[in-house]
Each structure stands twice: as structure tokens, then as C-alpha cells.
Amino acid sequence: MTIKQTIYLALSVVAIVIGIHRATQDGIVESYWIFMIAMIFLFLFRMNKGK
Template sequence: MTLKQTIYMALAVAFLVIGVHQSIVVGVLESYWIIMLSFIFLMLFRMDKPKR
């Protein structure tokens, strides 16, 4: 796992935790964008393949 992949995964997990917390506190509609940021970082993690 490269450094870039590690950063993407850490950001995805962090935004997911923040998004779930905000969903409980203020509702899903207000925190939807945070959950989508998590999804974007997860997709970036999946798409970033190290060159062999």
C-alpha cells in the first residue's frame, strides 16, 4: 500500500465517522455531503493502483 492509498483510506474512514456522527446529531440530509466525501475517497483508494 502506497502513501497515497494510506491517505485516501484514512480520509475515507475519518469522513465516514464524522458523517455518521452528524447523521445522528443533525440528520442525514444535513450530513449527506460528508458521507459522499467518504465515498469519493474510497473510490480514489480503489482506483489508485501502484504501477508494476
């Protein structure tokens, strides 16, 4: 695993944790964008892993 992949994975985990925390307070609709950022980082991780 390269440093780039590690950063993508760490950022996705952080975004998921923040999204879950915000979802318990504000609701899933208000924290939807945070989950989408986590998905973007996961996609970037997977795309980089395939090379």
C-alpha cells in the same frame, strides 16, 4: 499499500466517522455531503489500487 492509498483510506474513514456523528445530531440529509466525500476518497483508493 502506498502512502497515497493510506491517506485516501484514512480520509475516507475519518469522513465516515464524522458523517455518522453528524447524522445522529442533525439527520442524514444534513450530513449527506460528508458521506459523498467519503465515497470519493474510497473511489480514489480503489482507482489507485488497480494500477
